[in-house]
Amino acid sequence: MSREYDVVIFGATGFTGALTAKYLAENAPAELRWALAGRNRAKLEAVRAELGVEVDLLIADVGDAASLQSVAEAARVVVTTVGPYIRYGEPLVAACAAAGTDYLDLTGEQEFVDRMYVAHHALAARTGARIVHCCGFDSIPYDLGVQFTVEQLPKNVPLKVDGLVRAGGKPSSGTLHTVVTVLSRGKSNLDARRARRQVEPRLEGRSVKAAAGKLHRSQGFWAVPLPTVDPQIVVTSAARLPEYGPDFRYSHYAAVKQLPMVAGGIAGFGLLAVAAQIPPARNALLSRFKAGDGPSEERRAKSWFKARFIGEGGGKRVVTEVSGGDPGYGETAKMLAESALSLALDDLPETAGQVTTAVALGPALRRRLVAAGIKFETLLVEDY
Numbered sequence: 001m002s003r004e005y006d007v008v009i010f011g012a013t014g015f016t017g018a019l020t021a022k023y024l025a026e027n028a029p030a031e032l033r034w035a036l037a038g039r040n041r042a043k044l045e046a047v048r049a050e051l052g053v054e055v056d057l058l059i060a061d062v063g064d065a066a067s068l069q070s071v072a073e074a075a076r077v078v079v080t081t082v083g084p085y086i087r088y089g090e091p092l093v094a095a096c097a098a099a100g101t102d103y104l105d106l107t108g109e110q111e112f113v114d115r116m117y118v119a120h121h122a123l124a125a126r127t128g129a130r131i132v133h134c135c136g137f138d139s140i141p142y143d144l145g146v147q148f149t150v151e152q153l154p155k156n157v158p159l160k161v162d163g164l165v166r167a168g169g170k171p172s173s174g175t176l177h178t179v180v181t182v183l184s185r186g187k188s189n190l191d192a193r194r195a196r197r198q199v200e201p202r203l204e205g206r207s208v209k210a211a212a213g214k215l216h217r218s219q220g221f222w223a224v225p226l227p228t229v230d231p232q233i234v235v236t237s238a239a240r241l242p243e244y245g246p247d248f249r250y251s252h253y254a255a256v257k258q259l260p261m262v263a264g265g266i267a268g269f270g271l272l273a274v275a276a277q278i279p280p281a282r283n284a285l286l287s288r289f290k291a292g293d294g295p296s297e298e299r300r301a302k303s304w305f306k307a308r309f310i311g312e313g314g315g316k317r318v319v320t321e322v323s324g325g326d327p328g329y330g331e332t333a334k335m336l337a338e339s340a341l342s343l344a345l346d347d348l349p350e351t352a353g354q355v356t357t358a359v360a361l362g363p364a365l366r367r368r369l370v371a372a373g374i375k376f377e378t379l380l381v382e383d384y
Contacts, residue, residue: 003101005033006344008058008075010092011082012036013043015294016106016136018050019333020081025051027372028341037071037078062088065095072099077343079104079336084181085112093120093131100127102343106336108138109182110229114192117354118199125353130360135339136332137167139233140357141307141374142252144366145322146234147358148376150244154314158247161311162213163230164223164255167327169295169303180286183276206246208238213251219308219319221255228252237358245313255308300326312384319380324373331374338368 007024011017021036028034037058038044044057058074060067062082072078072095082088085107096103097120107113113133124131134140146161153159182189210231216223231252238244276282295303303326311318324331339361342348346364357365370376 003076004074005035005056005076007032007034007077007079007340008037008071009034010037010060010071010078010080012047013038013040014081016329016333016336017081018047019329020079020337021047021051023333023337024340025053025055027337029345032341032344035075062091065091068092068095069099072096072101075101077102077104077340079340081106081336083107083109084178085109086115086181086185090116090119097124097127097129097131100129102130102132104132104135104336104339104343106136106138106332107133108178108229110232111182111185111189111192113229113232113354114196118192118195121354128352130343130351131354132339132343132357132360133354134229134233135336135357137305137327137335138228139230140335140339140365140369141165141305141322141324142230143233143237143356143358144362144369145307145309145320145376146250146311147237147241147362148322148366149309149311149318149320152318152320152378152381153245153311154316155243155245157245157314158249159245159311159313160249161234161251161309162218162223163234163250163252164219164221164308164310165226165253165305166221166255166307167303167305169300169305169327169329176286180276180282184282186277203239206239206242206248208235208244208248209250210235211249211251213253218253218310219255221257222259223253224256226252226254233356234358237356240355240359294329295326300330303327303330305331308379315383317380317382317384318378321375321377321379323375323377334372334374335369338372339365342368 009021012021035056035058036044037060039061058071060071068091078096078101080092086109093116142163149161213225231250234250238248305327306323308321342361342365351360
């Protein structure tokens with residue numbers, strides 16, 4: 001409580017940053033001390049005017065370490081929406097780790113998560129900072145959804161959980177920039193994963209694994225293996241939480257209704273991956289999407305997501321589902337803002353260093369999200 005602010009939103013002038021600020025303005029308790037941060041005062045003032053609330057404005061830039069240090073030292077929790085994180089994210093992680101300040105982001109970049117663990121986990125663990133990545137659609141529905149499923153399965157037995165994701169929505173330019181950036185950095189991703197494995201403590205007496213899975217039918221859909229950051233976040237939680245059992249396996253899929261859509265999606269993703277490797281093609285792709293653009297409010301109102309989980313172990317099968325509205329922006333802003341409120345206000349387990357939402361926030365955040373309209377439902381419990 002000695003810090004000047006409970007929460008600071010860094011990148012508040014961007015599309016998702018402004019949505020997150022709007023959510024806090026409409027839903028945060030009156031006593032919350034919060035501020036907006038960014039590099040352009042005029043744009044920050046415009047956001048504040050649009051919000052219609054009196055909050056402080058902090059001028060900071062990722063290229064100015066002293067300004068980031070000032071933000072980190074003034075806040076209990078810093079939220080950042082400034083990506084791609086592999087390009088712009090590390091200076092703020094470093095500042096928060098040094099200051100003992102909790103940090104939240106929206107990255108879906110596994111390379112960034114791994115590199116930040118190697119570079120800053122140890123210092124954050126010493127200062128008490130909680131560094132929590134992937135606090136939006138990547139990867140809260142899956143991290144907390146699997147935890148919700150595991151709670152309903154037998155204890156101390158091997159467990160297997162499959163996640164099936166369906167969503168309807170339009171991505172913003174920031175998301176598309178991030179996807180192209182990730183696809184262009186294949187070797188860097190592998191190098192970062194190897195570097196983390198060299199320094200991360202090995203799990204003793206238990207086994208957790210993200211299993212790639214294969215194309216198959218499940219729950220009335222074609223289950224298509226989905227190579228995102230989400231499985232790694234889930235198994236990181238499983239490694240830290242003994243209640244996931246002695247042997248835990250998680251596989252992550254997109255749920256697709258028709259087989260031709262599967263073929264079309266794979267072909268389109270392949271073409272995008274090839275284009276991302278060729279600098280002229282990559283630059284041409286990125287130039288078509290202006291930073292700060294995103295879907296309209298009307299389009300977001302029609303968007304939705306459903307993440308279904310099939311958990312098995314100890315002779316019991318449990319099917320659960322996490323669902324909500326616009327996944328990339330409306331619900332992502334909600335998840336990020338509620339994560340910040342939970343870190344700032346809730347009674348949570350003592351954790352430090354780089355941690356996941358399930359480990360650091362768990363049921364407390366789930367209760368907040370349910371109260372905010374995101375559903376966590378149990379669809380089936382049966383013996384087999």
